[in-house]
Amino acid sequence: MNYSDLTRRDWMKRLSLGAGFGVGLGFWNENEAEADLRIRNDAPPGQLAQNLETPPCRLEDGKIIRPQSPIPKISETDVLVIGGGAAGTAAAICAARAGAKVTLVERYGYFGGLITGGLVLKILSHRATGNQLVGRGITEEMLQRLEKMPNGLDSDYRKTEPNVDAEVYKYLLVEMISEAGIDVYLHSWALDAIMDGNTCRGAIFQTKMGPQAILAKQTIDTTGDGDIFASAGCEHEIRTYWIGLVHRIGHVDRAAPPAGTKKPRGLGDGTPIPGVQWVNMSGPDGNGLDVVTLSKLEMSHRKQIWKQVQEIRNTPGYEKTFLVETAPQIGVRVTRVLRAVHNMTLADAENGRKFEDCIGIGGAWFGEHAAWEIPYKALIPKTIDNLLTAGRSTAAEPKMSELVRVIVPCWVTGQAAGCAATLAVKNGTAVRNVDYPELRKLLLEQKVFLG
Ligand SMILES: Cc1cc2nc3c(=O)[nH]c(=O)nc-3n(C[C@H](O)[C@H](O)[C@H](O)COP(=O)(O)OP(=O)(O)OC[C@H]3O[C@@H](n4cnc5c(N)ncnc54)[C@H](O)[C@@H]3O)c2cc1C
Structure with missing residues (x-):
């Protein structure tokens, strides 16, 4: 048969007979029907290929026009976490441990974000005045695991702000993400939220196979830059x-x-x-x-x-x-910051304000600094549903972002977002309507410090 006579379905049948992308690795959970949608007009490696199905962009009267075409759905999940930095990895691991089917998407080939890729190695904000350890839960677990690994940490996190090794941390994240059974897509750059009215239903990603879609019951934007909440239409600030x-x-x-x-x-x-x-x-x-x-x-x-x-x-x-x-x-350091249901302020942190929806506690950069509470409402967009943020894009005024954006609060907000999204999936509620006592119970089960 001439290869140009083959339909896309024929190609996919052939691919699934051979060692098709990811097939048999037990890593991706999609079924064959989904896989059938996935390939972008390309033939298997070694064969002649020509794109005849997806129209390319065209130049029209000096304007560049992108034609509309359906986007293949690569997977469907409970909780979709976009961005595998400090906040995203914490969110994904904690959501999976709480029982959700989790998919984690990252534009680069490794996890850790600014810690590993940016070589930001000093862990800040897990301790507060009087050497009180406020970074517990996933924070303390990561620090404990790192200190047991060769060259993981350079000092005792109970007494200091330790430096971490980027390669050791990259490996630890692979280990923890694998243990939690999370579906992973690396080399996948998120482009846009998929919206159904005011509700986020997942996102699309650019990959070497062309754009791909992942549908999700809940989505967490941990890109650090708010790429997804911005595209979803959430109110936000852009900062230099x-x-x-x-x-x-x-x-x-x-x-x-x-x-x-x-x-x-x-x-x-x-x-x-x-x-x-x-x-x-x-x-x-x-x-x-x-x-x-x-x-x-x-x-x-x-x-x-x-x-x-x-x-x-x-x-x-x-x-x-x-x-x-x-x-x-x-x-x-900081770009888009969400305008959330509640926006954190430095005055609140300095005055030790208590929040009825506290989901974690931050500490000091260096030296003495009282503990400060983080409210769940700082992760929730004002009007868009089933979308949360965590990490350095968490809603805070500029001076407060200084405290929120360091590594430990990113782990803390990530853990809370993962737990909240899982409860929303389990109870079939919008993420903004998650029952706080239930969230608090889950966070305490996961050993989070809540004061
Ligand atoms: C130079 C510098 C020095 C710092 N020093 C310290 C320090 O000493 N101690 C400290 O505690 N903190 C420090 N910080 C702050 C801290 O490192 C970061 O704020 C924190 O690590 C951010 O974590 P995050 O998960 O919110 O974001 P990030 O680490 O930025 O993670 C975002 C992840 O999302 C991925 N991503 C982004 N866009 C997309 C997309 N569209 N699709 C798919 N994936 C995407 C990224 O590749 C990345 O992996 C420093 C920051 C900088 C820049």
């Missing part, structure tokens, strides 16, 4: 903030500067690997959603880092210092 690029340098422990040598700039903070330091960068204020800004900063930050490392190497005793790596992911 410092955009830096972190790097790691090596051989620092073996530096032998002659007495009186001035310590060079840019030696950074320790890591669990002896002699390797991570070097933070504030960077200029910019819009972390703007692709031109991001492209320019990727270029100029690398030049600056290179120059800084050469300056260190030109310092007597530091000649053998070397650049281990620049972060694969640029350090975007």
